[in-house]
């Protein structure tokens with residue numbers, strides 16, 4: 354019998370996806386460039402499902418039923434291009450090539466256009482959830498032609514995570530839409546983690562031990578903040594180093610690394626002109642943490658408060674930090690979704706934000722209770738921003754005193770909270786009646802004759818700053 358689906362690339366992600374398909378009763382063809390890995394896969398997992406272990410790409414392609422569905426899970430970039438090049442002459446019109454790796458959406462757009470030109474469907478599918486997700490049910494964000502989703506969608510939905518019986522997989526839009534949504538997912542993940550780290554830092558500064566903070570996170574996980582990242586924060590904080598008996602977190606080097614999807618999110622946000630300051634601050638916080646020389650110089654040269662937060666009522670402080678964390682998180686999700694809808698307008702993708710929130714509820718790293726609410730808020734409503742959803746605005750109104758208080762206390766104590774304060778600055782900026790951007794425009798007109806618009810009448814104006822300082826309307830002139 355032929356295979357319903359094939360997986361190319363048998364490193365951890367590809368192996369686990371192939372096993373996931375097999376455990377759902379599908380026959381899976383597998384292929385890896387290094388044949389020894391295919392053989393090792395067959396030896397280890399061959400008996401756990403129906404696999405066709407193909408030593409060559411030709412045999413792999415011949416093992417697939419038509420239209421062929423090929424999922425590429427190799428190293429993003431050159432690896433993906435190399436596999437596509439080798440596959441292309443072996444496939445036939447209507448076959449579907451899926452890239453499940455962490456591709457840049459511009460690469461996906463390029464590959465989709467090239468394969469469409471030769472009658473093949475190319476699907477860029479964002480897959481989140483790491484190794485465990487790939488094996489037991491990831492969140493899957495496929496982009497490509499609608500026609501290909503009709504054939505491929507049921508297979509992907511089958512192996513995806515399920516929440517309330519619904520698959521965490523949905524059609525995201527044409528060409529790069531799926532990989533774009535996955536990229537923003539990762540950007541939001543950066544912000545989520547930065548906020549969690551700031552909450553930990555503040556509670557530490559207030560005198561709580563790692564074990565006590567773990568307990569706080571466990572309590573938070575029973576409420577509004579319920580999410581995978583909050584849940585695993587408690588576990589990481591609880592981990593005790595066997596050799597020293599100290600909390601492991603206190604022994605881990607404080608330099609955060611990154612693989613690049615957060616940086617992409619910010620780079621593209623700059624190009625699209627979408628303010629995602631919480632995500633940007635999270636990327637910068639990681640890079641600042643890794644600047645050993647800068648930090649050494651700063652420690653040597655700069656003075657300030659000693660990071661001690663004295664709290665009279667510990668429970669009240671803990672609850673204020675919770676409110677700050679929740680509020681900042683809502684802002685980060687609002688910014689990420691804003692970036693997706695801006696990209697959708699730019700690239701003509703038909704992205705449904707309610708569906709995005711729905712498929713992020715399970716399987717992926719940012720799965721959270723909040724996403725149920727975001728799904729509901731966007732269902733059937735054209736919101737210009739998540740923050741404008743009545744229930745969200747009302748809750749932010751309630752939590753903001755605590756949020757402002759926490760940012761104030763942190764600032765006074767010298768505890769950096771770039772994420773919490775960026776979120777608050779965004780909140781206050783977008784709700785402002787009037788912004789000092791007016792003065793910026795005046796300055797730009799002064800030194801560069803860049804012109805300005807007026808609030809009281811139409812036109813494009815310039816003041817003759819170096820002349821008699823009269824104003825001219827350039828449209829009239």
Ligand code: NBP
Nearest residue numbers: 362363364365366386387426427428429432435454455483
């Ligand atoms: P890796 O990213 O480590 O890639 C290893 C695989 O790529 C091996 O199968 C290797 O074959 C193959 N490969 C390479 Br490298 N160059 C190739 C080429 N020129 N032609 C054919 N095959 C080539 O694997 P991974 O960690 O399983 O990740 C796969 C994809 O999934 C990546 O895009 C990754 O970003 C993405 N992803 C990973 C995670 C995660 O948690 N790891 C999560 C979500 C997404 P070989 O055996 O012959 O060297």
